[in-house]
Amino acid sequence: MNDPTLRSAIRERIRLAFDPDVLESLMRELTEILPEHMRGVQASQHNVLNWTDPVLNTERARASLQSNGQPVDREGLRSAFAHLIRRMLRNGQNLHDPRYLGHQVPASIPIAALFDAVGSVTNQVMAIYEMGPWATAVERAMVQELGQCIGWTDGAFDGFVTHGGSLANLTALLTARNVALENVWEHGMSGCRQPPVMVIHAEAHYAISRAAAVLGIGRRHMIKAALDDRRRMDPQQLDATLTALKQAEHPIVAVAANACATPIGAFDPLESIADVCQKHQVWLHVDAAHGGAALLSARHRHLVAGIDRADSLVWDAHKMLFMPALCAFVFYRSRAHRFEAFRQDAPYLFDPAAPGLAEYDSGMKTVECTKRAATFGLWGCWSLFGRQLFSDLVDLTFDLTGLLFHKLEQASDFQPLHEPECNILAFRHLPPQLRQASAEQIGRFQLEVRRRVIQSGEFYIVQTQADGHGALRVTIINPLTTEQQLDQLMATLRHHGRELLAESPDLI
């Protein structure tokens, strides 16, 4: 160690990578490429999904790693950079194409990413306040703002941001576990005489049942709450379930309700569920990753009535607040629970010389120690456009989904599987040839048609199951989608359906 010659040779080699002039030159290059790409995508000039076999794709991605570049000058670097960026854009999923009607991942507000990029270029992080004072301030400001939208009073509640809805649910349910089972943090679950249980929506996102297994509760101790005919948790049956569990002396960690559940976007009746939980003194957790945004819409707020009574809730900004991934909020109704998930200290992080700051140290509340500043995009867009933009996005996408439902209902060869409550809609395409087919055959047809459609790049939609068989599903989560694309989607499904039946008549 301690070698000045080595140091100066290295400094010469790494110069380009840290040079602000190079940064500027590459930002100019990016400004030439990216908006132009976005124009083409919004005008449907490319495929929605650029399908390539994963093995081939991985080989290609790896090949560039082995070029052992070492560009000698700025001009060489600039052209190599442009080449790599164009490859990324040519091979991705184009969520801003109005024909993208896919998973609960939005055509995000593009300029949100510019705020995030400032955080990323300068590497703003959180963990302790002093490492990210402004990142912390921005996150806390958003927590306060959204908490007020929930209907809570400043100072009474608390919350934070984490990387994704699954991690958010895991953290909130960890808190519920630690509160319900007093010594579990210290003693572990092996000390429990009677297995603790968690009661969940029967169609909850897999993150919820996973969380129970991660936390040591075990999948078989996830009790599925009965659903009504609209696939919502039934409060009366929940009451009976909780009564029975208490009689059997099972500690109940939490009831996990949904706003909304993933398959068809069903919103649980939260007021009544909150009544039942209150009666039994059980922690109410609400996974509002998708539907929390209804709080911002005067038209749709009724869907989440009662959400303010949840002990914990999850709300993803990277879903219906149209932020790029990942920015998931966890809220606790009572501020007293904010440090319950983790019950430790980290002496090299938390500073005895300024103990009051621990309140602002995100690492005390989140799984992440070093945490990427994930709220700049939301803060920036909210500051620029106000709450109205987010309300508009909810209203528009929910409304469009109603329009699609109407169109499917009118068509003899389509069958919507439910009336949409939000912007999620499951349906099936039923061409005349399928009239005599079995439910299994019809289900298989949906999946095969979908795969053809998405690999063609013409539309991106997803699949689901209904009554145990395959179905189609869209989330209208792109405000650029218009009535025209909805008509075109039906035509495209018909086209690929015909081709499929012609090529594989044995399918039915």
Place this chain on the structure above:
Amino acid sequence: MNDPTLRSAIRERIRLAFDPDVLESLMRELTEILPEHMRGVQASQHNVLNWTDPVLNTERARASLQSNGQPVDREGLRSAFAHLIRRMLRNGQNLHDPRYLGHQVPASIPIAALFDAVGSVTNQVMAIYEMGPWATAVERAMVQELGQCIGWTDGAFDGFVTHGGSLANLTALLTARNVALENVWEHGMSGCRQPPVMVIHAEAHYAISRAAAVLGIGRRHMIKAALDDRRRMDPQQLDATLTALKQAEHPIVAVAANACATPIGAFDPLESIADVCQKHQVWLHVDAAHGGAALLSARHRHLVAGIDRADSLVWDAHKMLFMPALCAFVFYRSRAHRFEAFRQDAPYLFDPAAPGLAEYDSGMKTVECTKRAATFGLWGCWSLFGRQLFSDLVDLTFDLTGLLFHKLEQASDFQPLHEPECNILAFRHLPPQLRQASAEQIGRFQLEVRRRVIQSGEFYIVQTQADGHGALRVTIINPLTTEQQLDQLMATLRHHGRELLAESPDLI
């Protein structure tokens, strides 16, 4: 629902937020601001840390949310955007200032963030292959490349990226738990007769002991392995510990070693530890979040000899690969373990019409369902500069830390607390007035001096504990730091030390 008038009014209102011309205009604005800021930071023209009281900072961040902006035209939007960006930059932590010598968070390679920004503007995500084909390919290519650096053969191992070292450790230890306790996923931990235990480095990052408590093992079932005089895990004593635990019939979930431990950067002797684990047939997990990068340096690779024998390991690209947060790799030596962390399916995600693709569905392996494309920056920089850049960054920062050690050793009023193995160094400032002070007083002095220094904005360093008392600690994780800043750091500590002793003589 279904209201064409509403839809067109909303489309008019949201137009600016999704307009590619606006994106272009704001990218141009950002190109004016950000590289210029980076120049100033690299030239130490600003404070390192911009210190403001957290309550005040949060109030300020919230005030802009309530302006209810609604900019009417592009020009208004552009100036409002510039205003917000400048506020972000004015209030953050300047990691690229050569006087930033802080936590294990690097002065990241700025252009890495441009690759990430492409992912963020276009919202590339993973979960299932079809949602992020190129993001998946890039991540898998990096997993293969880094796996080869570990010394493994393509096809034999597996890995993935997740959001942060803590989550990475949690996921790897979850796998270890599920493998060690066969029915735990289904039955939960409450079915274990004898409490399972985990054996950890006594100074492991808090993420490790947290993980045990999260997973239902319980903090008191974390057995701290004995350390040698250089604060490394002692293999002989580990052997004795494992023997005793087996005799007491405790199931052993894993041994968790470090490369390196956080407080002083001590690297555990992995070869000998692997021998002991092999003898007892216990899962070896290595937290190489920081030190994994030594694999890339011919000079320092010896520090992690034996790491290829780990069953699981964690390696953060957002530490010593100088990536912006967050990009943490988890590796399993045996590919057979890649689906052990989570043992479920999600029917609406994983497509029976293309079952072979599940191998490429990241959601099968990670806590995240929707996962931000987190590897573009690393892939881009590795493609542009090759492995050499990363090797250089390790060599340079390790070397500089040796230089600082030498300087501290030479000075009568500084005391390094260990010889550095990497780029982490703990020390104390001991001005003559402290010669008669107690260990407790000396410790308090370090913390008070540090707080003055960081709040002054002159340097950013962190604190730690040694022998139960406060100490100073630097991580030289900025390749722009030179010998000049190391001298200046010592002068700054002396200056603030003198001031502190003058103002608070009762401190000693």
